[in-house]
Amino acid sequence: MSVTPELHGNWRVYRYQTIDSTNLEALRLARREALAWTAVRADTQTGGRGRLGRSWSDTPGGSLLLTALVDRPRGLEALLAPAMAMACAEALETMGAPQIAVKWPNDLLLAGRKIKGVLTEGPAEGLFAVGIGVNANGRAADLPEELQGRATFVSEQLGREVDLDLLADGLLECFERHHHALLTGRPGPVVEALRARDCLTGREVSVRSGGDTIEGIAEGWTDDGRLAIIDRAGNRVVLDAGEVTLS
Structure with a gap:
């Protein structure tokens, strides 16, 4: 299906009603055109995917489904x-949402419950x-029973519907700022913003x-986005990836 992109600030946004996956389409665009500052949106996905190989189901017309194609930091x-x-949290808060917490590695919690999923894939042509x-x-x-x-x-926390177009534009604007900081080798502002919203530091986690399970006290985000934990033996363990639960 041929779609003409719309310009939203510095972003070229391809909009679909239905697609297999916004990430897959973004990667196809990368291999075909290799242009950063491209975004793909869809009203629903037939093959949405999440972290750790999980499937990701959406609410047709009720979910913001968006992928940004960016240069590699x-x-x-x-x-x-x-x-x-972080960009999503900031955009939602400008729309009236109460403060949103971040749970490593990239979960957003509103009223203690998850509201989004993020999946990063690449590189494809350096993007x-x-x-x-x-x-x-x-x-x-x-929601599915397991959730x-x-x-x-x-919308349940706001008491009104969310304007998805407004959310998408705000999210892309905020993400552009954070990505620019990473691309220019200045992760400090991003990490400090994450630490300010962190809901794990000082708490007992598993x-x-x-194939391992590590238990201890979360020390928090490292400067490069990993999670530091003081395990039960008193050792400092730094993790690149994992699934965190509060003990």
Whole structure:
């Protein structure tokens, strides 16, 4: 399907009603055109994917499904997904949402429940696809059974529907700022913003990483986007990836 991109600030945005995956389409565009500052949006996906090989289901017309195609911030790739999460939190708060917490590596929690997923893929022609799916408008009661009590919709917390176009524009504007900081080797502002929203530091956590489970006290975000933990033996462990639960 041929789609003409629309200009939104510095971004060329390709908009689809239905697509297999915004990330996959962004990677296809990267291989075909190799242009950064490209974004892909869809009203619904037939093959949405999340972290750790999981599927990601959306609410047709009620979820913001968007992927940004950006240049590689060498050495700071691990901060791309958290930067996208931070951009989403900032955009939602300008629209009236209460303060949103960040849970490493890139979860956003509103009223203690997850509202979005982020998946980073690449590089393709030197570009990375950073995709996000936001539970914007819907009812938590309609979420899959495995997400009951763990996820929610922004609209339920706001008491009104979220304008998806306004959210998309605000998110891209905020992400552009964070990505520029990473691209120019200045991760400090991004990391400090993440630390200010962090909900794990000082708390007892259990992290599944690879085939291991590590338990201890979360020390917080490192300067390059990893998670530091003081384990039960008193050792400082730094993790690149993992699934965190509060003990």
